Amino acid sequence: MSLANSPKLLKGGLVVLTPNGSGVSRSIALQYNPDTLTRSYQVQGSGGDASSGRAQPYRLKGPAIETFRLDAEIDATDHLETPEAHASTVAHGIAPQLALLESLINPSVDQLVSLAAQSAQGMLEILPPEAPLVLFVWSKSRVVPVRVSEFSIIEQAFDPGLNPLRAKVSLGLRVLSSDDLGFAQKGASLFISHLRGREALAAQATNASLSTLGLNGLF
Template identity: 60%
Template sequence: MTSPRVVKGGLVEVDVTTGRALRTIALQYNPDALTRTVAVQAAGADAGQALRLKGVAVETLRLEAEIDATDRLEFPAENPATVEFGIHPQLAALELLLNPRATTLVDNDALAARGMLEVLPMETPLTLFVWSRQRVLPVRVTELSIAEEAFDTSLNPIRAKVTLAMRVLSVDDLGFAHRGGALFMGHLRNKEALAARAGSAALSALGLEVI
């Protein structure tokens, strides 16, 4: 009897113009917990404004993941990159989510050297956090903490715990015409559909008859 296939969570870098997936990072082990914080964007404290919203809620995500080379090192012939580098490649892929590419830095430096007074901030690919089909979210990775816990004889890391913090990007951040904005609207509509499935309890469940 075969075990059911377990879907993995992860991140996808997407080309904003073409929608092509540039890199997919699947978490080696699904984290035991995903912490979500949802903060309201209220219109203000003025009279008559208490029930008004100025935008969608700001959602932040945090998770802890493990990366371990032990299983791959048991079969060195099949995993030469792990033998040579340990988990450096996996860690580097995560770190690049927060960094501009080296070529972009060089290009901007060249523009500055030619007298460009204003160089536009560097734009990165769109990052999506995927946690099942129900949650495909445009995000900005805001924090990455890496605790390297074991090393091989060449001091390559072979086991690490990673803490990843992300902020969900909404249409307030990206606009409705942006590919990420469209993905966020799809997520919001899906959330509304799921909430409808929860139904509504009777007032009597709260000890009330009328309001």
């Protein structure tokens, strides 16, 4: 039995917005929070090399490109314990949840049909359909616009009809910065809020003394 005053466990997940960011299309909560979340950065800098004979001051052209990587577990066991309340799981296993994640990386059938119709009409310039804006949510203090850059599924168990019952999903998410989106976009304001939050956290870190580094002073 859980205690009444025990903290509520938040779920990580994804929120799918409409392409212009004006509303929520879908929200996807991870069934189980992954044990690890890998973050990597590619620095966007210029200068600092000595190829011209004299090193130039190193400059940061824009925000570093941040990437998240995580493995999510999806399991039908809990739902199958109460089959009367989860008819979809009984009929399809976890296939609906997997299909929902797959929709993040595929245009819709309607969009494909529209592109084919435009091509058949002889249109010279056909713009690919704009993908929805996806937000990675890892607590209320970490909400960032992302693009799914890597996606793989390992299906690990099946029912008699070969519907998947358990799977591990690996996601690679590239954070979209204000450089990518432009400041007028809704996603850009969310990125700036994310970056401002990181700066606020950095300000709370304890400053090490120079003596800790074996120095008496620099000037």
